[in-house]
Amino acid sequence: MKKLLALLLAGILVFALVGCNNAEVSEEADNSGYSEELDESEDVVNKINMTYGDDETKITLYKPEDAFFSVDAEDADDAGDIVIMLADDYSWDAEIMGYQHFEGISSNVPFVEYYFDGATSDNYTFYEQEITDLGIDYEGKPVKLIRYTYKEVDDEEEYKECFVGFEYKGTEDSGLFGLKITPSDEELSDSYIKGLFNQMFALEK
Secondary structure (H helix, E strand, O other): OHHHHHHHHHHHHHHHHHHHHHHHHHHHHHHHHHHHHHHHHOOOOOEEEEEEOOOOEEEEEEOOOOEEEOOOHHHHHHOOOEEEEEEOOOOEEEEEEEEEEEOOEEOOOHHHHHHHHOOOOOOEEEEEEEEEEEEEEEOOEEEEEEEEEEEEOOOOOEEEEEEEEEEEEOOOOEEEEEEEEEEOOOOOOHHHHHHHHHHHOOOOO
């Protein structure tokens, strides 16, 4: 009788352990599925709100095709005054911000100084710039494409970058707001950059 009771208790214990393990596996599967679902849907930021200039002008930008904002979804409503954007295939990256120029002092980028003053600093042994009016405007401000090539002092590498955006005037300073784009390999065409700007600034509905 005692042996039979012991066998019954052992059987119940084994059954209970198997049930617990199944519950744990089931719980892990549920959690795993939930995480995958979150990973697929989270951080798709379709628009961001930014500010620029000394007047903290507010602007909303929209996610273009084949690119994404490097911003957490929770920060998209107040992304600040600088945002990084990347191509889906990482063929280029862009810095979105307002580049200030006031009292002859520019941001630490050569195209701003050259755009306003027609000169560059002694930090560059070579600098060349081409400015193109893209034939579109944002709120009455002509949109310019600035392509520039430069070589810094003590650096053998030559850099090719471009900027697309518009000139603004604030209370105390002026500047350029838009995208400074750095391609990783091939140079982007004027039409591609124009389309990118149109999408971001909702000029094409």
